[in-house]
Amino acid sequence: MDRFAMNRRQALLGASALAATATLGAPRAFAAGETVKVGVLHSLSGTMAISETTLKDVMLMLIDEQNKKGGVLGQKLEAVVVDPASNWPLFAEKARGLISQDKVAACFGCWTSVSRKSVLPVFKELDNILFYPVQYEGEECERNVFYTGAAPNQQAIPAVDYLMSADGGAVKRWVLAGTDYVYPRTTNKILEAYLKLKGVAAEDIMINYTPFGQSDWQTIVSDIKKFGSAGKKTAVVSTINGDANVPFYKELGNQNIKATDIPVVAFSVGEEELAGMDTKPLVGHLTAWNYFESIDTPENKSFIDRWHAFTKNPKRTTNDPMEAHYIGFNAWVKAVEKAGTFKADPVIDALIGVSVPNLSGGFSTVMPNHHITKPVYIGEIGADGQMNTVWQTPGLVVAQEWSPYLEGSKDLIGDWRKPMSCGNYNVKLGKCGGAA
């Protein structure tokens, strides 16, 4: 209710700001009392709705559950859902609205890197907290952001390690195929450097970028096939973005590329994407994540049951970014309780070191670099659209927010504990503020 009143006021603001600026603008006193607001900043329409809508739903579930447990610090939580409509400037606008108008205590949101980059200045300026739940390219470490998705070393590098192992087929030749944007570009640069370090020759690496929403994969898949017929075991590392994956996999199936010939390991294909595909031709292709729906733990089973009950849909899948929000939300709750306040600064400080259970039977800890520790799983696509774990890292992996394999960032670390409190500390120069 409160929120609608708020919106009506904004409405007035927009409409009459030109004519009657002076009468408006009384800020709403923050009603300390019954509810504390939490922003949910995920696209519900446009191209990203396909991925982000689920994350909005999981946030509603988590907040609902927390309220049933009595809320946080005795206060009820209230989700403020907005639709940034897959429009990047709108993300910034909505973030500003959530923080400055709705006075949310923290935000959970964004999927694409560009949406995160778009809201970043807003979170810094207004000093609020963003939990970002998606695997991303790294090379960032901001005080106001907690990265609950995987950094490249928590997903891409273990996947490549697996494929290079005897178990994974001792791959010698690599196709790095991605959509042309920053996450694939950066990940592929890291992988390229890593592969070369492992003795892979330049001619054994093929890099290919395609535009967003690429739907005609005939040429590229046949190129991959050709590249793979040179007599060395070949694998494809796919950073192809959501929408383009279905036609890509359909073409793989059509051109008869089997996982036993040229396995494809993907970093952006989860249960949700597979639910939209006929997976029979894809059996044996791989994905690398920090969570699979099929992971057999009591925590996960309970989570899935609650999710089905909450959405009233026993077929809704769960996926990795959902787990990231689960971890992020619980960590936030724990940090708020530890700090005894909802204020951003103390909570940011309190978050470091917080350890909460993840869904795969262990604990994930928020590290000083604002990333979390994660196990890495390699899963095989099964005929039922689920991932079957074929390999996992022996322990938890700590995120490398700055990749040691990139020239520009190899000397950087982030550590937001006092006294360092720096997102890009140069260990070589011994000072905060980047490489130079």
Add this chain to the structure above:
Amino acid sequence: MQNHRTFGPRGLVFLAVLLAAAALVPASSLLTPAGSALHLSTYAVTLVGKYLCYALLALSLDLVWGYCGILCLGQGAFFALGGYAMGMYLMRQIGARGSYANPDLPDFMVFLNYHSLPWTWWGFSSFPYAVLMALAVPGALALVFGYFAFRSRVTGVYLSIITQALTYALLLAFFRNEMGFGGNNGLTDFKDILGHDVRSDGTRAALFATSCVALALGYVVAAAVTGSKFGQVTVAIRDAESRVRFLGYRVEHYKTLVFTLSAMMAGMAGALYVPQVGIINPGEFAPANSIEAVIWVAVGGRGTLVGAALGAVLVNWGKTYFTGAFPEYWLFLLGGLFVLVTLFLPQGILGLVDRLTARRRPGPPAERPVAPEEQVLPRPVAE
């Protein structure tokens, strides 16, 4: 005959409101305490500032569409190019404060292994140069594109579709990281403009005031153009192109000139937009954005400059409101609005206002000159 009353009463009110807002809004935002009834939050200032940039974009589109019959479905391209010019200046202002602290190269160039600044970026550390480019690049593109298209007499739907192809091609091109404009992420995380922190309330208020003034200036230019004999010729071209040609006017020159002028206005709008929203990325080139801009103009009333600006503000305010209030259903409302406006308000809101007021007045006085923004437009002739 010649229309000497360039602005008309509505235009004067519009200008007055804009200039008053330029003075009062910053005052309210900066000088009054946060609790005061007179205080405007930074959020509101930024939001309305953004709407004003859209209004300028709508105005530029109305100039070509409402007054010359050129339905450009690529107006967003000029807006985005202007935005990129400003974004490049803002990127250069970051200097060594980026994550990698490279004094010469923006962050994205560092991790894409650039060793030196590409030539396209030369000069952008200078503000006047960036502003010049924000005008010149869209202007030059429109000049070249328009000259060839209008010389070949590409009109109507064909022109609309190739302008759409233009912006779509630019969208794809700017997505490419090889272009050196930051690829999909575009340019963001700006720090300073002209030595002032872009995130400070003072800078925001100043940007707001600048947007008001720019919109007012844009209006004055557009009204002067449409009120001149040149404007009469463009309206004549809109209504009966071949008649104009057989009268001996070089239609292609007129169209090219008005198209170029409009592109420059759109570029200026983009340049003001970027520091206020804090990001410019290829998404601004998306054909859908340009179509939306057309719809703002249609909603407000095409061929009425004030209406175009009003339409932009109203539709965007509606979008802000609905995406917050009804995140799941706002597209129904927005889509429904477009359908209803086209069906029932073919002349837009101001067109409706004009019709209603015209009915109340018993016939216009014979000698009263018809100001362009007061004209009731007919339905466009079939292409």
Add this chain to the structure above:
Amino acid sequence: MPRTAIVAALLALLCAAAAPAHAAPVDDALAHFTADKFPETDRGIDELVASGAPTAPAVLGALGDGRLLFDPGSHRVYYAEASGALDDAATGARADGVAQGALKKVRLNNGIRSKLAAALGGLDLLSPDRAKRLAAADTAFHTPDPKSLAAIDAALGRETDPAAKAALLQARAAVVATSGAGPEADRLGAIATLTARGDGDALNYVNQAAAAPDASPAVKNAASAAASSIRFTLSLWQALQNAWYGLSLGSVLLLAAIGLAITFGVMGVINMAHGEMVMIGAYTTYLLQDLVAAHAPAWSEASLPIAVPAAFLVAGAIGVGIERTVIRFLYGRPLETLLATWGVSLILQQAVRTAFGPDNRPVSAPRFMAGSFHLGGLEITAGRMWIVVFTLAVFAALQVVLRATPFGLRMRAVTQNRRMASAMGISTGRIDALAFGLGSGIAGIAGVALSQIDNVSPNLGQSYIIDSFMVVVFGGVGNLWGTLVAALGLGIADKFLEPFAGAVLAKIAILVFIVLFIQKRPRGLFALKGRAVEA
């Protein structure tokens, strides 16, 4: 354990099928499967094969299909029959009374799959089933292993089928060429066989033959001559392959654009909701497939063909609805139809998103559309081929409707001279509605085909709308043949540009080309000329 050994063991196993089972080794072998670790499973396969157990083929087959189960408590291994019944893996006896719920599946990975394929493939070289023998020979060709030479030669000795024999000879040539051993004549023969095959693998093997340390000058010469000959053949085939890709991309463009050619080209409505009609067709396909799977599973193969008329009717009906409620008030105002239909497209997208959720819906391919086949050096995927055929059929049918039916005649009359047609007693309103319905219905049909190659999501239509407009405008508004030529031409141009320019630049180049082309011919490729058009 090397693959040849497996083959040999399996051969032995076949010959000695009647030999009594040795319980103990089988149990030891099967015990490996219960460890739930890949290396153990690997060893289990080796030992199982070596054990010569009569159940081994059944167990290996079950493992490959994910039907091999084990009881973590008792460490017994079972395999499920297709019927679901359980058999004991050691004895092959029916294992009734075992609770399936307590069993765990023996997990697979690609390494295990490859091993199984080789094991079963080796077995298949001697299979009575010709198709299996061909497949096994093909596998042997693609994974040449000197140690399998004996098995291949053995199979060659027994083979009578000419096609299978040729495949075996090629497999043998691959082995000989890559082994770097054997007499000179044998190697030259292998090179000749590979040259005749003339594909990328053959080139690869020939190169290996030339690179062999002990290759004689004659072999080296023959190999390098063969390599350049294969390269030449390959480049010819590559051009043809590109043309085929272009044709298939072009037919997708055509399919998406053809409905627009009617609503936009013939009726003058700038229908921005066209893409959503395609999307609705795809969702109809999805719904129908689910419906058929639920109520008449026997017909599931036919759900796609059934979806064609269904999608036509659904999208057509929605099209008629849009025409009657919105478009008919806007004739003669094409640019305003753009705005209104844009609004309609937003509403339809959100409606589908609300009804079905924002995520992709799965539409599976019927068997006749799966896989690929070779036509000389040309690889043609069945799905794409059917789409090309389907597109051309739709185009032909549309031509017939427009030219040979009374409706088509009336429609053309109305679009050419509305007043005259009306004066002659044609109900122009009805014709408009039906024509718009026809265009929308064809878009719906396009959705059926696109569900096979693209996402079925609310955004499906958006990705085709711009391309469709480009095609119609490039071809010349109002000219269906122009649309055909434009779609295929642009598709082929795109595919010839893509290999060296990349997908993005190719697309940009095509767009720039269209922009330039419209300057040259402001009314498209096949513009109607003359006064009538400009009046």
Add this chain to the structure above:
Amino acid sequence: MTDPVLTSSLLYLDDVRVSFDGYKALRGLSLVLAPNEMRAIIGPNGAGKTTMMDVITGKTRPDEGTVFFGGSVDLTKRDEAEIAELGIGRKFQKPTVFENHSVDTNVALALKAPRGAFATLFGRAARDAREKVDGILRRIRLWDHRARRAGDLSHGQKQWLEIGMLLAQDPKLLLVDEPVAGMTDSETATTAELLREIARDHAVVVVEHDMAFVRDLGVKVTVLHEGAVLAEGPLDRVSADPRVVEVYLGR
């Protein structure tokens, strides 16, 4: 700029051929018009009358043939705007005026004045423009309607306005396509009077179906048929020509 003088006629068409997608609109049309001459052109539908005008005004390029204006200017090498500047005005079959401009603005836009885009953007109207416009408005009998929106005029008034716009252009040659189509009898008579008045100091080519109107004009008549000249001379003589009779009655 000027080509050498080739003929002494004002307009000279010789063997002009135009075809559209195989349809031959003009098949060797030849026509000569003297300065200040008034000529009526008649012919059945599809005879090529409008195509001829398109060729003269530069809208359509002939496939073959020569078109000279003022004895020296090759019209086939120029576009509409250049030809209009040379002094050829054209009235369309359908009255085409600027419906959203007032009547006097319509005339003012046609007035002989610099036509460049920058000239109209920054230039000021000539001092005598007002008088000229007023004179023309009186001449075309629209003085009382000068402030009305041109789109609100009656069909006949629009026809006159368009003729007025041609006058404002001050051309040497006026091409008038079916000026009285859809007019009342009194309007037709007024139009004939108007055209005769204009013909005093301008060459005029009138295309018309209305025989009574052509008779009213009392000028030399050219009959077109299937893209070529069938007959030429005074109306009485051509209407007696059996070929002309056959063409008109045979249809």
